Amino acid sequence: MPKNNVIELREIAKHYIMGEEGFYALEGINLDIHLNDYIAIVGSSGSGKSTLMNLLGCLDYPTAGAYKLKGTDVASLDENRLAEIRNREIGFIFQNFNLLPRATALQNVMQPLVYRGLAKSKRLEMAKNALNMVGLQDRMQHFPNQLSGGQRQRVAIARALVAKPAILLADEPTGNLDSATTIDIMALFDRLHGDGQTLIVVTHEQEIADRCHRVITLKDGHLISDEYNKIASTTSQKSAASDV
Amino acid sequence: MSNLRFKIIEGTRSAAQSVFAHRFRSFLTTLGIIIGVASVIAVVSVVQGFSANVSAQFDGIGTNVISIDRYTPPKSRLQGKYARLTYEDFLKIKHQVPGASNVTPNLQMWGSNSGVTYRGQSVSTRIFGTASTYQKLNAVYCEQGRFFNVSDDKSRRRVALIGPSLANKLEIQGSPIGQHISILGEWFKVICVTEQKGKLFGFDQDDFALVPFSAAQSLIGGHWGSNIQISLSVDKLEQVPQVKRNITSILRRAHKIDSGEPNDFEISSADQMMKTFESIIGSTTLVLAGIVSISLLVGGIGIMNIMLVSVTERTREIGIQKALGATRFDILLQFLIEAIFLCLLGGLIGLLLGFGAGSLISNLTDLPAATVPMWAILLSFGFSAGIGLIFGIIPAAKAANLDPIDALRYE
Secondary structure, three states: OHHHEEEEEEEEEEEEEEOOEEEEEEEEEEEEEEOOOEEEEEOOOOOOHHHHHHHHOOOOOOOEEEEEEOOEEHHHOOHHHHHHHHHHHEEEEOOOOOOOOOOOHHHHHHHHHHHOOOOHHHHHHHHHHHHHHOOOOOOOOOOHHHOOHHHHHHHHHHHHHOOOOOEEEEEOOOOOOOHHHHHHHHHHHHHHHHOOOEEEEEOOOHHHHHHOOEEEEEEOOEEEEEEEOHHHHHHHHHHHHHHO | OHHHHHHHHHHHHHHHHHHHHOHHHHHHHOHHHHHHHHHHHHHHHHHHHHHHHHHHHHHHHOOOEEEEEEOOOHHHHHOOOOOOOOHHHHHHHHHHOOOEEEEEEEEEEOOOOOEEEEOOEEEEOEEEEEOOOHHHHHOOOEEEEOOOOHHHHHOOOOEEEEOHHHHHHOOOOOOOOOOEEEEOOEEEEEEEEEOOOOEEOOEEOOOEEEEEHHHHHHHOOOOOOOOOEEEEEEOOHHHHHHHHHHHHHHHHHHOOOOOOOOOOEEEEEHHHHHHHHHHHHHHHHHHHHHHHHHHHHHHHHHHHHHHHHHHHHOHHHHHHHHHOOOOHHHHHHHHHHHHHHHHHHHHHHHHHHHHHHHHHHHHHOOOOOOOOOHHHHHHHHHHHHHHHHHHHHHHHHHHHOOOHHHHHHOO
């Protein structure tokens, strides 16, 4: 069902040259990501997860292959168009939250909308909605250093969501969180998925991967498995249903 | 373009935020600009205050006033020959030069005995013998009493006009009008105290006594040939060169100067003096501005240095911003606005400090009140913004060119 493909990767390769030798961080990657997919990308360190994440997030160009995002060939776009795609179609969530330290939670969430050139009233409205969605309506004027780790990650999620992106890209989103908060954040992801969001989570934690519907495994720059996780799918559907 | 407007507003807000987040550092960064602008403004305000004051003095005189003084070439001075302007010269100019009016003789009584005494209080001052037309030429008005009239002069009446400083020095109780003072041993009745003019170049313009020219002549006895100074006004400004030529030929003939010999007198007009003065002020201002712009240059380099540090420090933030969709231009704009903001802030502080310093200098000394002309304000703001732009562009470009992946990974 190609019409529902948000992302299509064809024979994607990323080649690095280090000193005299070159090596492939990624090679021959073919991947279709469908609307409302809930994907975990797993693999040991050096497997090419981060490289794939950067390519999917339009932070980097592949050295070969084709990348279509919502039907647009991204690999051929210039830097400014890529920035626009990141702004509109991609929501990043990082392991260390990456909030702007001198901006309040609200200002952090408004930041992507600044680059879109939206008027302040519109930015405020959208940012407040996004913060409501992650349950931080009471913390809008707090600075990142006044928030707990879980709250910071929620701000980051609100920031990723505010532009209503085609995909949410989370890079080890719970890597810096304790287990209770990890469960909270994953529950939030489940709920977002239930609302129709397409999510991609890069992780090396098995419990996180188990929660996702589809697990893609990388090894040495190659995609070695891509399978649906039936059990996780049902539990996730259940939790999504129980949240509503 | 509303897009750009929002970005500029947002950029200014975030620039203010980051400048005030590191208040002390921002202050040190912009110190070069502060000092540079403060010195420009202090210097300009004092010089301009000075020049405004002098111009006001010249305005009182009027630009169509000509004055004639003796001039002795150095060579003759060595031989002990001094040129003189005489009463006869005055009469010739008065009667033979068309277009000249208010021709006024001025007899200055120099010497150690130019003393004025009132009830045992003896002071020395400048004493001039002059005519009633003096008022029209020099814009001198009476605060109390009346000026000379023609009959005072004709009948050698012993009346005197005194400046307010002289009135103070003589410690006259009550109104000086009608009091008698002794000038060079003769009694004069005070008929006028002039309006205060203040000091110019530290010189008290209110310390003098004026007496009718005829009375002054009789005071100094038989010296009918005493040197005088002659001033007059020209009816129409365009006649000034013609009048000067006429006077020159009359005086050369009267003084029997052979052609080829230099004049033994000097004709100057207020207009000319003012132009000379303005050009001196102008070049002084330019030289000072040049010196000060070097300090602004140094300030600019300081700004660039700190901006480069700040870009490195915020590498990760820049990475985040790029991941969120900031373009090169967005980042460039943000850092440029920050540099300009910093410089303008420095410029503003410098402006206030400079004006404060200028006012302080003119208050502590006898210089006239400091004034800051609009052009100096605009210039220093323009210059500050320009420095921000020029020295901000390299750090801003460095920030804009950062690779988002590397920047995000930066620790």
